[in-house]
Structure formats: structure tokens, C-alpha cells
Amino acid sequence: MSDTPGAATAGPVTTPENGFAPGADDPPPTGLIAPRRARRIAGLGLLAVLLGLAALSSVLFGARMLDPATVWQALSHAASDEANIIVNEIRLPRTALGLLAGLSLGLGGALMQGHTRNPLGDPSILGVTFGAAFVVVLGIHFLAIDDLRTQAWLAFVGAGAAAVVVYLIGSVPGRGPTPITLALAGTAVSWLMYSLVSGIVLLDQDTMDNFRFWRVGSLTGRDPSVIGQMLPFVVVGVVLALANTRALNALALGDDTARALGFRIGWARATGLLAITLLTGVTVAACGPIAFVGLIVPHLARAMVGSDHRWLLPYSGLLGAILLMAADVLGRFLAPPGELQVGVVLAILGAPFFIYVVRRRKLLAL
Template sequence: MSTAVVERPAPGAVVEARRGRVVGLGVLVVVLAATGAVSLAVGARALSPAEVWHGLFAAPDPDQGLTGIRLIVRTVRLPRTVLAVVAGIALGVGGALIQGFTRNPVADTGLLGVNSGASFAVVTVIAVFGVTDPFRYVWFAFLGAAVAGVVVFGLSSIGRGAGNPLTLALAGQGVTVFLAAMTTAVALSDQKSLNALRFWNAGSPAGVGFDVIRPVAAFVAVGLLLALTTLPSLNLLDLGADVARGLGVNLALSRTVGIAAVTLLAGAATAACGPIAFLGLMVAHVARYLTGPDHRWLVPYAGLLGALVLLVCDIVGRLVVRPGELDAGVVVALLGAPFFAVLVWRGRIRSA
């Protein structure tokens, strides 16, 4: 009777792999910072590095306040850049988490219905209450996203299929279709809601000030803290539900915390920017390719890649149709659709 010998990687190889991942994180941070600087300089009016520096750090005239370049940099481009980074991190981490907890390689944060919940809330408050200020309806958008996520998770937790990733996907799809139909019905009955939905649904970090970014960043920070607590159990869950349970993982608690984290991250990002499709799906796969299946590395990589991709797409959107702009959500979708097709194509080859 022969016994199989499991070869463990040499300690030197493990250290080298860890060093490579740390270097990769550092490179992503540097590239993200450089891209942020480019974002401050690019727009309908191009600014030089000296002008960007002046706009950021020069003291405003006490009599005239912010004028000229300072006004452009501090009230338009800086908030836009910061929100792209915050929302990109949230959607990237959320995409990696939802794929891990559902064990579904094509899962996205929209699976929980947060996009459709936010959209329905926005058109409803505009139609019923006449709210048009982003600072006011962003709260309703976040509330709609959170309620949709809770409903989807609640539906997937009852019955004989409770806790099954397929049940979660079916519940999410059902709630998404229902809310999309209700959103269309409300928007078509009110012109203001239709106009707001048309622009908000495109997805963009533009036009939002720090009064909105601050509370959104707070929700994202809470979501990131919850996400960090789930990473060890998520690694064990990759071995299978039975194995994870045998190793002491409380599956119900872990999934509840994970789904709460995804709802906070995706809900906050969607409330501020509008729905941005494919971002979480794309960067999670790229991060997995770079780091392997260890979520302790995969999730930080996905967050930084999400911020970088959203920021680059926002910059591209400002350049391709100058002096106009193409919303970042549209650019991400143009990039994400072929990426999704490649994933399906590769999956078919593997299954053949």
C-alpha cells in the first residue's frame, strides 16, 4: 500500500512569493498616486504640474476666496479623483468578496441587488419628494441599496436551499428584475425622475462634493473593516463548506458578515457614483491571477486595482470626446463587456 507524499513549498519560495506580493502592492500604490496626479491635470482645460500644485496648496485670497485654477482643482477635480479612488476600492473589494462567498467566478456586486435598489430609491424620492440635491438623494440611494441587499440575503437564507450560493444568485436576480421594472415604471411617469435616472445610471464620480464623499468614505471604511475579519474564513471556505465547517468556521456568521461588508461597500459606492458594471468582476480576476487564491492578498490587490481602473476610465472619458466627457461607467462597461466574454470563452475551453 503506497502513500502519497505531499510536497510543501520550500521556505525560501514562500518568502520570495510574499516579497513579490508586497512589492506588487507598493507598485500599485505608486501607480495609483501618479494616476491621481494625472487626474488633477486632465480635463476640458489641461493644467501643468505647477498649476496643479498651485491649485492644491496656494492660500486663497481672503477677499476673493477660491478663483481660477484653485476653484477648478479644489472643487471639481480633487473631489472627483478622491471619489473615484474610494468607490474603486469599494467595488474592487466587494467584487472579490462576493466571488469568494458565492464561489461563483462571474459574480459581481450587482448580484445582491444593490444597484437596482439604489436606482429605485433615487427615482422614487425625486418623483415623490422632488429631491434633486445629490447630498440628499445619496442617502436614499444608500438606503435603497442596503434594503435590497438585506432582502436578497434574507430570501436566500430561508427554505431548503438556505445558504446555497445558487439560491443567493437566484434571489438576487429576482429582486433585481423586480426593482428594475419598478424603477422604469416610476421614471416613465415622471420627467424629472427620468432625466435624473438617465444621467445617474451612467455612473460617474463627477459632480459630487466632499459633503457627499465624507459619509460615503465612512461607510466604505466600515465595510473594509468587516471585510478584513472575513478573510481567514474565506480562505477556508475555498476548501469546501464541509471542510471549513470541520475546521471550526461558523459559516452562517461568516457569510452574514461578508454579505454585510459587500452591501456597505457596493451600496456606498453606488449611492455616490451610480451603478458601475463589471468593475468588481474584472479586477477580482486580475487580482487572482497576480496573487493566487489567498484572499489575504487577493482582496487588497482587488481594491487597489479597482481604484486604478475606475480612475483611468474616468480620465479616458474626459479625453476621448473633448471638450465633452464620456461617463466613467460607460468606459468601464466598454472595457468590461469583452473581458466578460473572454471569461466565458476560457471557461468553455476548460470544460471541453
């Protein structure tokens, strides 16, 4: 398929409104559109069922084994005090946090790969992760802040500030940011923040000891109140992400073609980057930096539904939540009597997938 404006407007099948992925194979005949849509809707239903099973597993299984009857009694507040505490004060908030975090990271990864047209892109390219880490370290080192809830707000401020800096540095005068300039600016800012963080924690043992608990990436040890604080940011981020889908489909054809189709490039990218910042920034703030979800999930979703972002983003959000909660449940059994944090489990699972993605030549461009 040509990337020229003339080719994009030669027929209705290449426009972002029709539901076909730009750059994908030729669309099917009209009679096959309805079955394809039905399959995609059925796929969303299947993912919703899997998400429910992952959430159920997160509530049922843990270091302290409880039979299903006891869990049900705890949910109805008819069980012992110990079971009530385990289920209602530990597992349920942990499950809700995993659902929000996985949804946010999956959507953020799909948006990031779409806007940078980089198959190895994840939200950390925008500088969000190390921007958050830098401000958290500053709070620990200079203000002696060791409260996780306060650290979460510091992390969100740092994530947002880093995203703004990357956007400004990556903006080409008169044109706004481009995929290449965003990736380069994000990499530069990330490495700068990483160097500053490393310098501070190496100079202060107390700061290092405090920071490493936030840095590992975990769903445990978080105040349940953080879920309510996180929810509005996630809702706004999801709305902005879904509103950005048609623009992403057009941008995949090239900036000139997107302009010819009537899209405002700068506005579309600003909307996408704001969504990425909200979704990943609040997740990093609440859980610490959790790697590989934003990298792995969009590829899995793309293999299932193609490159049409109107379907790719919902699939990525559901798959992200499923993957994160499944990894969290798996970590509870890998190092008895303790458990592995979800960030460690995802690193173990994600590294081989990363190598696989790098070695597949046809994934070198989106």
C-alpha cells in the same frame, strides 16, 4: 486537492491559516514561501505607486489644461482663482471620490465572487444596484427629490434593504444562505426592482429626466461633502472585508470542510454580505451604478496572486481604485470638448473582458 474534511486536515498546507489558496496548485516547498511573500508585498508596493500616478494624473489632466507648475501653485493656494477652483474644488474631490469608489467596488467584487463561487459575480448580484435605483426613483417620483445628496442617502437605504431581502430569501432553513441561493435570490430581486424602476420612469418623463443623470454612473457633479459622509462606511466595510479573508479561504474548500476547520458558516457569510452592502451600497449612492469594476478587478488580482483572499482582497482594492481613476482620466479625452462619464468608459472596456471571461472554461468555477 480533495474537498473532503479529511483531505483538508491531512497536513498544514491546506488550512486557511498558512497563506495558500484553497483549490490552487500544490504549495511550493517551505523554502519558497518567503520569496513568494516578498513578491506579493512588492506587488502591493508597485500597485501603490501606480495608484499614486493615477491620482496625480486625475489632478493634472482635464478639459481645462493646466501645466504642472500651475497645479502645484493651486495646491499651495498661490495660483489664480480659476486654477484654485479647478484643482481644489473640482479635481481633488473627484480624485478622492474615485479612489474610495474604486477601492470599494474592487473589494466588493472580490468578496462577491468568493461568497458565491461565481467568476461572473459582481456586487449587483446581491440586488444592491437596482435596490438603490428603486428607492431613488420613488423619491424622485413621489417626493420630487432632485437634490443629489438626498438621492445618495435614498440610494444607500435602498441598497441595504435589497441586500437584507436577498439574504433572507436566499437563506436555507437551518443552514443559512448558500452560494446558489444567494445568486438566485439576488437575480430575482434585481430583475423585480429593474421592472419597477422601468415602469415608473416610462410613465413619468420628469422622473426619467432626473433619474438618468444619477443612473449613468459618474464622479462629476457630486457635492464634495459626500466624501466625508462616504468615508466611515468604506472604513467599516474594508475592516469587515479583511476580517472575512480566512473564512473565505475555508469556504472555498466547501461548507463541510469549513465547519470541520472551526468556522461558523452563517456568521462568515453574514459578515461578508454586510461588507459588500456597505462598500457597494455607499458607492452606488455617491456615484450611481458603475459597472464592470467588481467583475474585472478580481480576475486581474487572481492572475497576479492566486486565490488566497488574504492577498486577493488588498490587490483587488488597489486595482479597483487604479482602474476607476484611469478610466475617469481617459474619459476626459475621448469626447472633446466634453468628456465621457466613467460609467460609459468602463462599459466600453468591460464588455470585451466579460466576453473573454465567459469563454474561458477554466474560469467557470472558483
